[in-house]
Amino acid sequence: MNILLRIAREEWRYLFRDRAAVLSLALLTLLTLLAALNAYEHQRNANAQRAHYQARANQEFEAQPDRHPHRVVHYGHFLFRPLNSLAAFDPGIDGYTGNSLYLEGHRQNSANFGDVRQHSLLLRFGQLTPAFVLQVLAPLLLVFFGHAIVARERESGTMRILLAQGLRSRQLVMGKFLALAGFAGLALAPALLGLAWLAAAGQASWSMALLLAAGYAGWLLLWTTIVVLASTLAARGRDALLVLLTAWAVTVIMMPRWAPDVANTAVALPTRFEDNINVQRDYLALGDSHNPNDPKFAAFREKLLARYGVSRVEDLPVNYKGLVGMEGERQSSALFNRYADESFGRQERQNAVVDAFGWLSPTLALRRLSMTAAGTDLSAYRSFLEQGERYRYDLVQGLNRLQVDEVRYADDTNPNKENRVSSTHWKAFPEFRYAGPQTGETLRRAAPAALVLLLWLVVLGGLTWAMAGRLGRSVR
Template identity: 60%
Template sequence: MNLTLRIATEEWRYMARNRVAVAGLLLLALLTLVVSLTAFEQQRNTSAERDRYQTQANDAFAAQPDRHPHRVAHAGHFLFRPLSALAAFDPGIDAYTGQTVFLEAHRQNGMSFGDVNQSSLLLRFGQLTPAFVLQVLAPLLLIFIGHAAVAREKQSGALRVLLAQGISSRQIILGKLLALCSIAALALLPTVLALGWLAYYQQASWLLSTWLVLGYGLWLLIWSIAVVLVSALVARGRDALLSLLALWTVLAILLPRGVADIANVVVALPSKFETDITVARDYLALGDAHNPDDPHFGAFRQQLLARYGVAKVEDLPVNYKGLLSMEGERASSELFNRYAAQTFNQQQAQLTLVDRFAWLIPTLALRQLSMAASGTDLLTFQRFLEQAEHYRYTLVQRLNQLQAQRLSYKDDTNPNKENRIEHSHWQQFPTFDYQPESVSTVLQRSLSSVGVLAIWLLLLVAAVFAAGNRLGSTVK
């Protein structure tokens, strides 16, 4: 062990004398710090802005004057998607999914005002975030610093001398690896401090912050081992650098994008235009819930009359138009939910296909873990939409119920009479309260991603030990 530490100490001294290594590490730390502060400030401002707009939307809904309940349902309401505290670390798909949704009767609207649609085309190629720095740039730094760790000793002839002095090849490789892992730890340190600050001051989950540190720690450890392994396998540092750069390009850039394109082709999603046409066609087939005489609701009308034991809707003890609106909203919501579930199932099929490639491409596993822990993945977005739809449906049906109970059918069908109820009714409506996924569920859901990284780590460790044996035999 002492010999391993001595090898690591000599490697540290070499790195300290290497201006490229020192400058690269300092630049990466500075970049991580600046990006983290910028992302956290932007996230804080965005959260405050959405909270302010949500409060204004809630106040505007409650401040509506005396109105017909169904007019209130058509006037609608806005919901702004709350941000996770860890979204500053990895925004995930947030830039593509939108910020707000408009709730109204007879419609299930999608999210609007995505950052990609509001910003320049540069945003489509990725954002400079703490997660991006660790996923893409930190491995590149490790490559430039450590690519010649072992190959340099081969070229200079120092490796033969070290082996002749009784130092084993494994001790040499472990010493080099220990030195490079310390560089990886220093590269990770600013992120650890930033996540700790988020957990302490922004009330982010300590468990999820630790989970992120674990995931990215495994990621940098994988790259540290890979760099030393390639350096031990090739004869020259230049060859190691070219090989590692090619590996980085494939794993960090080409394959993740290629797998996404493959999933998009294998499980093709219909365009929004096609879906809207199909939904509109099926919606028209349901009938017009605003028309009391619509034949599509004939069976519903007969069942209602039989239940109350009357011969015509005018004799019902409740407003038939309100009940008809409730029935129409129920039928249309079932239709919308069926198409929404179909879309989410197709998107989940794409994710499942990507998960299969994650066992071969650790970058995908890391991204899945990072977005899940940060609350910016597809399943978190789907959770918000489902809760928003439940709130919309409850809101509209409560307004329809007010129409059925507070207004008479005779007055409601009289075009010369203004039918309104007191505005105090909408002031009593509860506001939307989004319930995020529990921490334990997030950890369980991303456990497979940690497993992928751990398996890659074990395979590389085994490869390093095998390379240690080969290194000694080739020199001798």
């Protein structure tokens, strides 16, 4: 170990005598800090703004005067999705999905007002966040200043001298690896400090912060291994540089943009316009729940009359019109949920196709792990929509129940009769509370991506160890 440390120390001296390396590391550190502060400030302002509008929407909903419950159903309500604190580290798909949800009876809306639609198109090319810096720029830094870390000794002739003095080739390569890993650790340090601060301040869970830290530590360790392996195999440093730049361009830049196109081709996703047409067609086939005499609800009416033992809806002890509204809402919500599940099912299959490319590009595996841990992936977005839909359904059915119990059927069918109920009823409805993903579920979803990264690291680490052993024979 002393020999490895001595080799690493000498390599560090060489690196830090290179002003370009020191300046680049300082700039990367500064860029990471600026990205973290910018992302955190954006996330804090977005959460404050959403909390403000959520409180205002709650207040306006509760401030409605006495009115017919079904008017409240169509008055609607707004929900705003709170941002996970770790979204400041990796915003994931949050910039492309909506953040506000409009709730109304007889319809299921998707979230609106994604950041991409509200800001410059430059946002589509990637936000300046710690995740972006570590995923894209940090490996490039390791490539530029580590490509000749082993090849340089061969080119200068010092490797033959070192081996002749009894130094084993694996000791030389592992010492170089240790030095470059320390250099990568310095690049990672600002992000680790930011994650620790978020967790210590109680804004993020320690488990998710540690998962992100482990994922990015493994990512930079993987690139350290790739750089050392290429430098070990290459006869000259410039050859290693060319190979590494090609690998970086393909795996970090091209593959993550090409894989989604392949997924879109493999699993076609209907447009929103097509989905709306299909949903509307099937919704109209259910019947008009506003019309208690709609023949589509004849079987429901007969079953209800038989249950209460009466022959006319006017003789029911409850408001039949409200019951039709509840049944119509039940049927339409089941229809909307079926289409939503089908759409998310297709998107999950597309994600599975993209994830399969993680065996070719570990960048995709890292992004999956990062978004999952930060709570900014498709599953977290789907959870918000589903929680919002459950809240919408309970709210609408609660208002329909008020129509059933508080408004007489004879009055409800009289166009000249105003049927108002007290506003205290909707003031009593609970406010929406978004529940983030559970730790166990998050770890389960992140496990496949973590396994891909680990296998990449094990395979390339083993290959580097094997090639390091052959290095001495090739030099002699």
